[in-house]
Amino acid sequence: AQSVTQPDIHITVSEGASLELRCNYSYGATPYLFWYVQSPGQGLQLLLKYFSGDTLVQGIKGFEAEFKRSQSSFNLRKPSVHWSDAAEYFCAVGARGYSTLTFGKGTMLLVSP
Amino acid sequence: NAGVTQTPKFQVLKTGQSMTLQCAQDMNHNSMYWYRQDPGMGLRLIYYSASEGTTDKGEVPNGYNVSRLNKREFSLRLESAAPSQTSVYFCASSEEVAGVNSPLHFGNGTRLTVT
Numbered sequence: 156a157q158s159v160t161q162p163d164i165h166i167t168v169s170e171g172a173s174l175e176l177r178c179n180y181s182y183g184a185t186p187y188l189f190w191y192v193q194s195p196g197q198g199l200q201l202l203l204k205y206f207s208g209d210t211l212v213q214g215i216k217g218f219e220a221e222f223k224r225s226q227s228s229f230n231l232r233k234p235s236v237h238w239s240d241a242a243e244y245f246c247a248v249g250a251r252g253y254s255t256l257t258f259g260k261g262t263m264l265l266v267s268p
Numbered sequence: 269n270a271g272v273t274q275t276p277k278f279q280v281l282k283t284g285q286s287m288t289l290q291c292a293q294d295m296n297h298n299s300m301y302w303y304r305q306d307p308g309m310g311l312r313l314i315y316y317s318a319s320e321g322t323t324d325k326g327e328v329p330n331g332y333n334v335s336r337l338n339k340r341e342f343s344l345r346l347e348s349a350a351p352s353q354t355s356v357y358f359c360a361s362s363e364e365v366a367g368v369n370s371p372l373h374f375g376n377g378t379r380l381t382v383t
Contacts, residue, residue, distance in 0.1 A: 164308070189371060198272070198358055198374030199311075245310065247372075254318060254365045255301070255326065256372065260310035 157182045159248050161259035168236050169267050176231040176262050178246030188229040189247040189256065190220055199245060205229065216240070241266045270294050274359050274375035281349045281382045289344040289378050291359030299365045300342035301326075301372065302334060304355040311358065317342055318365040349382045356380070 160179045168174050180186055187206050191199040203214025210222040220231045229246060246259040275290045293300065301316040303326075313326030317336040331353060333345045342361075346353060357378045362370040 191372075191374075196376070198376045199360075199372070200374070201371045204371055254324065255313050255316055258311040260308060 157248065157250075157253070157257050159246055159257050159259040161244075161246055161262045163262045164260075165263045165265065167265040167267055170238050171235050174231075174233045174236045174240070174264070176244050176246075176264070178229045178231065178259060179227050180229065180246075180248045180257075181227065182248055182250055184250035184252060187249045187251075188220070188222060189249075190214065190218070190229075190231050191245045191247060192216075193243045193245065193261075195242070202231070202244075236264075236266055238266045238268075240264060272359055272361055272373050272375035274357075274378050276378060277376070279378060279380050281346075281380065283350060283382060285349050286345065286347050287349065287380075288346075289357055289359075289380075290341070291343065291375060292341045293359075293361040293373070294340065295361060295363075295373065296339070297361035297363050297373070298339070299362045299370070300336065301360040301362075302332075302342070302344045303358045303360065304328065305358060305377070306355050314344065314357075316365075349380075351382045354380060354382045 158181045189204045190202040193199045205212045205222045243261045245261045247256040249256040272293045298319045302314040303311040312328045315334040317323045320339045359375045360372040364370045
């Protein structure tokens with residue numbers, strides 16, 4: 156069965172420091188990969204997506220993610236975190252032939268001054 | 269451009285009461301979804317509608333029913349609410365079912381408490 160793992164429930168990063176959020180997946184087919192962000196009291200907003208081609212994808216708000224097939228990972232990165240990046244981040248995976256996406260359980264990002 | 273609109277935003281029910289959560293999208297999307305979000309559980313799919321006229325069960329369908337009223341609207345009904353259904357409910361839509369270029373667009377959620 157397909158699954159998505161976000162190993163870190165909470166991460167605290169100092170403002171201005173770099174960030175990496177981890178996502179590992181288990182899928183039988185070639186995956187389509189997404190990162191979403193959820194601010195408090197809001198719905199989820201798409202940050203970036205990977206379907207094929209260049210394994211390093213750029214998203215909104217200065218985020219990027221790298222698909223590593225050999226490690227079954229799709230980690231999210233940002234070079235310099237801003238206080239407004241504090242939110243919950245969800246990795247999601249889909250594949251052709253599957254009707255829905257599978258979401259990870261989320262990583263809560265806290266940004267310290 | 270409203271995107272995905274959910275009503276109501278908040279609701280408190282007593283055990284055994286019924287209610288319908290409404291969802292409408294104005295993006296001409298074919299597929300619509302209902303998720304519930306619980307602390308530490310992420311998002312779990314309740315039901316989805318791949319296209320107008322079809323609905324299918326997701327991961328946690330028990331206690332819920334859905335209606336795809338037309339292409340724009342997809343409602344979720346709780347016939348007899350239980351405390352275990354206390355959650356935040358999200359409606360989402362996409363151009364096609366979890367396809368290559370079909371990210372999900374989410375509403376802002378309905379926070380439901382069942383006492």
